[in-house]
C-alpha cells in the first residue's frame with residue numbers, strides 16, 4: 101500500500117520562485133550556493149503545513165503568540181517582489197493516485213484566498229473535488245463548488261476566504277453522498293499529510309533549562325528536549341538506550357549514561373554521567389550534543405514524540421503517530437564531519453522503522469560525500485537563473501555533468517575541490533554550467 105505522504109511541493113509564485121516544483125524522496129537534500137533559494141523552498145512547505153491546520157491565514161503565518169512564531173519574513177515576505185499574492189501547491193501520494201492542492205493567497209490590500217483547487221481520486225475517477233469561484237472581499241468570503249458525484253452541476257456556496265477552503269470542507273459537508281465522502285477523504289488526505297511536516301530548528305541555549313516534566317512533545321526549537329527525553333525514558337527504555345548509545349559514539353571522552361534529573365518542583369533537566377567528571381547537566385552540555393539529541397529524538401520517536409500543533413482534521417492525530425516528514429535546515433550544524441554517515445544511517449533507520457521522511461538543506465561536503473549513490477536521486481540543486489534572477493530547482497542526477505562528476509569522486513569532494521572543472525576543462529561537453537550551479541569555485545564562476 102502506498103503511504104500517504106507529500107510527494108511534490110509546487111512553488112508556483114512564492115518568494116524567489118516562479119513555476120518551480122520539487123519532488124520529495126525518503127531523504128531529500130537541497131544544496132546550492134548562499135541565497136539560491138533553499139530556505140525559501142522549505143518556507144513554501146512550512147506555509148502550506150501551517151495553512152493546513154485550518155487557522156486564519158494571518159494568524160497562522162504571522163502570529164507571535166504561536167510557539168513556532170511567525171513564518172520567516174512574515175506574510176508579506178511570502179509574496180514575490182512586485183506582486184500582491186503568492187501561490188503554492190502540493191501533491192500527496194495515495195494508493196488510488198495523487199491528491200493535488202493548489203492555492204493562491206492575496207496579501208494586499210486584503211489577506212484572502214483568491215483561488216483554490218483540490219483534485220484527486222473519487223469513485224467516478226479523478227475529479228476536481230473543490231474549485232473556488234469569485235471572492236467577495238467585502239463579505240470576507242469566496243464562492244466554491246464541490247463534487248457531489250451526481251449528474252448535473254456541482255453544488256456551490258460561500259466559504260470563508262481567510263482560511264484554507266480545503267480545511268473547511270470536512271466540517272462543511274455532511275458526507276451523505278458518495279461524492280461528499282470523496283471530497284472529505286481528499287481534503288483529509290491533503291491536510292493530514294501537510295500537518296505531519298515538522299520543521300525542527302534546534303536552538304541549544306533554549307535546551308539548557310529545566311522544563312515541566314509533562315511538556316513531552318518536542319517543539320520546533322527543542323526547548324523542551326529534557327521533558328521529551330524523560331518521556332522516552334519512561335515509555336520506551338529500549339529507545340532511550342539507543343539514544344544513550346548514540347551519544348557515546350559522538351564524544352571522544354567517556355560518556356557513561358544519559359539521565360534525566362528532577363528539581364524540587366518536579367521540573368526536569370537532562371544530564372550526562374561523564375566518567376571522572378561526574379554529572380553534567382544540560383546547562384553545561386555542548387551545543388552540538390544538544391542539537392544531535394534533538395535531531396535523533398525527532399527521528400527515532402517519529403510523529404508521536406513531536407508537537408505537531410493542533411489540527412482540525414478528524415483522525416489526524418493518529419496519523420501523526422504513524423509517519424512524519426522531518427525538515428531540518430543545515431543538518432550538519434554543530435556536528436563533527438565524522439558524524440555525517442552516522443546521521444544518515446539514522447535517517448535511513450527512521451525511514452525503514454516508522455516511515456519518516458527527511459528534507460534537509462546542507463552545505464556540508466562531509467554529509468554530501470556520505471550519501472550513497474542511490475541517495476543522489478533525492479538531491480536537488482537550487483540555483484539562480486541569470487536572466488530572470490528567479491530561483492530554479494534541478495535534480496542533481498538530471499544535470500548534464502553528473503555522470504562525469506561522479507566518475508571524478510564523491511559528491512562533497514567534487515564540490516569543494518572543483519575536480520570536475522579541472523578534469524573537464526579539456527573535455528567536450530564543457531561542465532562550466534554544472535560547476536556554476538553547484539557553486540564550484542574554479543568552474544567558470546564569472547562566465
Ligand SMILES: Nc1ncnc2c1ncn2[C@@H]1O[C@H](COP(=O)(O)OP(=O)(O)OP(=O)(O)O)[C@@H](O)[C@H]1O
Nearest residue numbers: 115116133134135136137138139140177179180181
Ligand atoms: N519575497 C521575495 N521575493 C523575491 N525574492 C525573494 C523574496 N524573499 C527572499 N527572496 C530572495 O531569496 C534570497 C534568500 O534565499 P534563501 O534564504 O532561500 O537562501 P538559501 O539558499 O537558504 O541560502 P543560505 O545557504 O545562505 O541559507 C534573498 O536574498 C532574496 O534574493
Ligand SMILES: [Mg+2]
Nearest residue numbers: 138139140461
Ligand atoms: Mg538558508
